[in-house]
Amino acid sequence: MSMSRHEASTGEQSRMLSRENKVTITSGLSPSYLQANLIILPSRYASDFRRFCQRNPVPSPLLAESSQRGSPFGWKSYIQGIPDSAVAANCDIRTDVPRYVVYRDGVPIHESQDLLEEWTDDHIAFLLGCSMSFESALTRAGLEPRHTTLDINNPMYITNIPTNPAGVFTGGTYIVSMRPYRRSELDRVRKTTRPYVLTHGEPIAWGWDGMARLGITDIDQPNWGDPPRARWGGKFSEAQGLTGEDDDIPVFWGCGVTPQQAVITAKVPGIILAHAPGHMLVLDVKEDDVLEKD
Structure with missing residues (x-):
């Protein structure tokens, strides 16, 4: 069957x-x-x-x-x-x-x-x-990632954060995955994912200023995965500049595609x-x- x-x-x-x-x-x-x-x-x-x-x-x-x-x-x-x-x-x-x-x-x-x-x-x-791996924990906490409700792939981006080299694996940078959340949900998101150290743990950056520090210039154009969507269905970048506690912000985690980028770079x-x-x-x-x- x-x-x-x-x-x-x-x-x-x-x-x-x-x-x-x-x-x-x-x-x-x-x-x-x-x-x-x-x-x-x-x-x-x-x-x-x-x-x-x-x-x-x-x-x-x-x-x-x-x-x-x-x-x-x-x-x-x-x-x-x-x-x-x-x-x-x-x-x-x-x-x-x-x-x-x-x-x-x-x-x-x-x-x-x-x-x-x-x-x-x-x-x-x-x-x-x-x-x-921690998305089910987020869902149990009432923080279900948006891409799972839409049945699409979460977006992933190349950053400017250098990885520490080892042998042939040189010159690479961190890859990050992103999940949108309301600004008011950030502390709960961090607390929920923090204990999952073997699955990247808590976010490494968040917010539009965090995006800029990572060197990501266009949130609507991920290097892998599907473009993120705003809560109202439009481009996620439309939320940039909004400052309310219920407004969307990008939240970024380390991503296991990082070794593939190291292979490409080296x-x-x-x-x-x-x-x-x-x-x-x-x-x-x-x-x-x-x-x-x-």
């Missing part, structure tokens, strides 16, 4: 839907289960990438990596208290993400629904935390594979399993 995305209640069910090419963006899929960013590298870059994550923990929190080089099955967990077998059981990383991007020498060359032809015996997959040689932004791997780990306690 076939299953729709709205019936997927576990991480494994969401992965099976992805394997069958029955889902696109994963926002709102299997609420309360962690979603992960993905990057797959030739093994010669693995140690550099682990250092990159250590030096850039806000946009690139490392959750797990392949259990062994060249195997698309099995994980080595970096999540405290989560054994390797509990990361994502029965997962084939070549098929269980809805959409992938293939890079050659730092240039995106095409997107695909699977990586059966591109995967090699020399590849190692890495999973990074994703801010979609023109890293070879075939590198990644998730298409907004098309994540849904894990078996629950969001409460990574909640940082006071």
